[in-house]
Structures are given as C-alpha cells and as structure tokens.
Amino acid sequence: MKSQQKCIVIFALVCCFAVLVALIFSAVDVWGEDEDGITEENCSRNCRMIIVENIPEDVSLAHNGTTPLAAGLHHLLDLATRQVEIVSPHWALNSTEYESSIPTAKQGRFLFHRLMGLKSQKVNLKVASGLTLEDSKELKVLSRHGADIHYLNMTILTNGKLLSSFWVVDRKHVYIGSAGMDWRALSTLKELGVILYECSCLALDLHRIFSLYWQLQYKDFIPSIWSKRLYGLFNKRKTLSLILNNVTAEVYPSNSPEAFGPKDRAQDIEAIFDVIQDARWFIYISITDYVPLVSNGVSRYWSAIDGKLREALLLRGIKVKLLVSCWQQTHPLTANFLWSLQSLCMDMANCSMEAKFFSSREQPDGTIEGINHNRYMVTDNALYIGNFGWVGNEFTYNGGAGLVISQEEEAEDSNVNVNANANANANASVNVTAVQQMRAVFDRDWHSRYAKPLQLNKMPVCAQQQQHEALTHSLKSWDDYSVEKTDGPNASL
Structure with missing residues (x-):
C-alpha cells in the first residue's frame, strides 16, 4: 500500500514538473535568431554615417551634404551579399x-525590381510586416520571388499598427x-533617415528588434x-561607443510599444526623454504631427513629451524650436x-519657444500637397530619429x-558649416559630427520659404481643412484619423 502511495506521489510530481516546463516554454515563446557569430566583443565600432533625404523635385531645397534616399537604399542593396x-x-x-x-515615381518600381531580384543573387530577403499577403499585392509578389x-497581427497584440521602418543588411x-x-x-x-555602414555592433542590436517581430508571426499573445x-x-x-565619421559617439536603438520591450531595451519615449533632458542649449524638433492626446474611445491629454518640453523651457531655459508638418491630416488642435x-515664454527673458x-x-486653391514626413530631434549634443x-x-x-x-556638445551659438560633400565621400577627413550635420538640415528647413511662423488667432490652412470634421466627430481615435488615404499621387501616408 505504501509503495502504491509513493508511486502516486511520484507520478503527481512528474506531472506537475511536466506542466511547469510546458508553462515555462510557452512563456519563453519568442526566441532570437542565430547571430552569425557576431558578438559585442568582435563587432565593428568604426562606422560611417550618412544622412539620406528624399526632397521632391518641385521643392527648392539643396541636399546640403545629405545623400538622396533612393541612392542610399540602392547602395545598401549593392553591398548585400547574404541577407x-x-x-x-x-x-x-x-x-x-x-x-x-x-x-520620379519610377524610383519606387526600380527599388521593387531590385528587391525581387535578390534571390537570384543568392541574397535572402526577409520582411516583417503588419500586412498579410492578402493585404499587399507587392508582398505576395516578393514571396513568389523567394522573399x-x-x-504580425498588431491589432490582436497591441491594438495598434507596425510603423517601424528600418533595414539591416548582412548584419553590417x-x-x-x-x-x-x-x-x-x-x-x-x-523624407529623412540615416544609413550607417560597417557598423555591426548597432546592426546586431537592430537585428534583435527585427527578430522580435519575426518570431511574433501569427501569435495572438x-x-x-x-x-x-x-x-x-x-x-x-550602457551606450554603444563608436567612432562615427572619425568622431567619437555614444549610440543606442529604441523600440515601441512598452509591451515589445525585452530586458535592457530602451523605449522610444524614454529615448526622447533622455535627449531632451541632456540638452544644454537648444532642442530643435522636425515632426509630422504634434498632438499630445491619447484616444481609446475617450480622448485625454497625454503629457509625456509636452510636459518634458515645458520643463526644459521654464526650469532650464532651453531654446526650443518645433517644425510641424502642414498636410492633409493635420489635426486642427495642433495650433x-x-x-x-509658445505662450509660456511671454514676457520671460530666459525662455525661447518658436513654432512653424x-x-x-500650397496650391492656388489653398489646398496642401505633399508632406514633410521628417521625424527627428536634434540638440546641442545629441539627435534622435524615429518612426x-x-x-x-x-x-x-x-x-x-x-x-x-x-x-561632443556644441557651443551655445556655434556656427554649423557642413561641407556639402562630407557625407557622400567615404574617405572624407572632416570631423563634422552627426549632430552638426542634422542641425544644418534643420536650419535649412527652418529658414526656408516653406516654413511659416505660427500666427496668433490665425488658423493655418492645413488645420482649417479638418476643422469641420473634427468638430463633427469630436476627438476620435488618432489612428482612425491619420490613416485615411486617397489613391492619387498626392495621397497622404
């Protein structure tokens, strides 16, 4: 009888152990991919960076040391040998x-054909997407060509969308x-972005974000x-120390939302806070939309970034400039x-806030075409670029x-002179920092004829276009508001 009881106890313990193991492995459900032997110890930290831009043909802005976006992406494909x-x-x-x-619309088709041809060159193309093959004809075509x-079903996972935009080529x-x-x-x-070459330490960390997306395929939790x-x-x-265009730099990637945050991964909002907090003289922001609201059925004020900027203005005397896009989907409350x-700085000597x-x-009938899709911030000692x-x-x-x-931070009012060829030349010996390069881009846009100052009691045309709809529908979900599209050549994103 005792031996029988022992057997039952042992069997119960084995069953409990099996259930525990099953639960652990169901929780540890997302595994990273093989990293091709690249580690923190042997990865490359001597990198070259260029700023890439798409400036529409009918927008009169000089590239000012930046490289055309299409040329930069094609160059990445030229370098690809494995993945x-x-x-x-x-x-x-x-x-x-x-x-x-x-x-210029043919640039998209050229890039698409290059991607279709990667398999024939024995280069693997891997795409993580919030779109199914049924949703996207192009993904279906790429799949037929070996991609x-x-x-990721983002609706189930976070009730959101996958808005990430990045490439990792050969883990380099x-x-x-x-x-x-x-x-x-x-x-x-x-558009604006950055390309970093021969930078496998950073590529390894971005690859881990890609792997997170990759392993969440068809998951419902x-x-x-x-x-x-x-x-x-x-x-x-724990920043990544690099030599970037012959200048020392500290770098790290970030990720969103919080639910997609494994251990030691900085969140985008934390990265933005860090850059704002570390600024000593100025914070310049070029952004598509600035709407500190969050809506999930009921809208409420979202103080996260707005509050940090107010602290920087009032408590630390940081100069702030905000360049916001005026486009078809600009929310009427933006102004x-x-x-x-801006009103915080009225009659305050050490407070400077400007918005444009x-x-x-702008067409003769007052409608707005195109969009400044930039999403970055630059300070005297750092830059943040996101999605x-x-x-x-x-x-x-x-x-x-x-x-x-x-x-290294700049002096408060230092002049930024960026050699127009410095970014494009791989062997350039000039010690221009990435921060200086990005500030030069911001200054060019800020002082251009396309940047219109915020005027008291005068609603910009872009916001007027949406005024009636906003009043009619109140503050509906921003996701619903911003993804409305048309199919024409000037459709919004």
Missing part, C-alpha cells in the same frame, strides 16, 4: 500608373528613418518572458497645443524603432 532584413509600415513601391504624371515574409549596415517602402517616399514626400537573444544590447545606461507652449508649420506645396509622429496613440499602441546618437 537583407526590412521592416516597413507600407508596401506600395510599384508606381507604374503614376510615372507619366510624376517622373521570406512574416506577419543599417538604415532607419521616416520612409517606408512606398513610391511616394522616393518621389513626392520629403505577447510572451511574459523573452529569450536572452532578444534582450537589448545597448541603452542609456492650439503649439500656442500653449512646414508646407512644401512616429509625436502623438500619444503612436507611442502607446504602435510598433516603432528609433536611434539616439550622442556626441
């Missing part, structure tokens, strides 16, 4: 029907910026425990929020990625 990993919120490169009216495509080179795989990003929209291969390698407390910030709307093309408009719902629900680069 190209891409995350993009859009897949609409095939622009054939618009090429007669917009000659490996994984789908990376691109991150505002442009998705859309023909308009290479033709009619003003987010695991409570992540594999160590998905942990962040670098963050604010109100900007005025609220950037409108690339989001600065809207509460973006950071709360959507998948995105960002990059922080910190370098």
